[in-house]
Amino acid sequence: MIRILKATALAIFVAGGPFPAVAAGLDTFGWKNRVLIVFANPGNSDAAEQRRLLLEDRPALSERDMVIIEVNGDAVKPIFGAAGTVTAAELRKDAGIQEDTRFAAILIGKDGGIKLRADRPVAPDQLFGLIDSMPMRANEASR
Structure with a gap:
C-alpha cells in the first residue's frame, strides 16, 4: 500500500508544475520554436501594441x-x-483561454510548457529576459 502511495505521489509531482503542458494543437512547434500566442478581441489596442513592440x-x-x-x-x-x-x-484549448478573453499573451516553450501568461502587452526586454534565463536557451546561446 505504501509503495502505491509513493508511486502516486511521484506521478503527481512529476506531472505537476506551475503551468500545464500544452496539447496537440502546438505539437508542430515542439522542440523547434518558442511560440507567443496573442489572444485578443477584434480591434483590441493591446494586441496592436504587442505586435508593434515585438x-x-x-x-x-x-x-x-x-x-x-x-x-x-x-x-x-x-x-x-x-x-x-x-x-x-x-x-x-491548449492555452486554457476563453473565447471572450479581451487580451492574453501566452508564451509556450520549446518543450511545450506554458512559460508566461500576461493580460497586458509584454515588453520585449521582459519576454527576452525570461527566455534567456531558460536552461535550453543558455545552451543554444553557448553554441
Missing part, C-alpha cells in the same frame, strides 16, 4: 526561434514566423 526587434525574435501568432475570433494570423495549421479553437 516586431521592432525581428533579429531578436529570430535568434530565439520565436513564432508569434495572433488569435482574433476564429482567425489565426501569423505575426512572425509560420503559424502552421493550428486553429483558434485548438490554441484556446
Whole structure:
C-alpha cells in the first residue's frame, strides 16, 4: 500500500508544475520554436501594441526561434514566423483561454510548457529576459 502511495505521489509531482503542458494543437512547434500566442478581441489596442513592440526587434525574435501568432475570433494570423495549421479553437484549448478573453499573451516553450501568461502587452526586454534565463536557451546561446 505504501509503495502505491509513493508511486502516486511521484506521478503527481512529476506531472505537476506551475503551468500545464500544452496539447496537440502546438505539437508542430515542439522542440523547434518558442511560440507567443496573442489572444485578443477584434480591434483590441493591446494586441496592436504587442505586435508593434515585438516586431521592432525581428533579429531578436529570430535568434530565439520565436513564432508569434495572433488569435482574433476564429482567425489565426501569423505575426512572425509560420503559424502552421493550428486553429483558434485548438490554441484556446491548449492555452486554457476563453473565447471572450479581451487580451492574453501566452508564451509556450520549446518543450511545450506554458512559460508566461500576461493580460497586458509584454515588453520585449521582459519576454527576452525570461527566455534567456531558460536552461535550453543558455545552451543554444553557448553554441
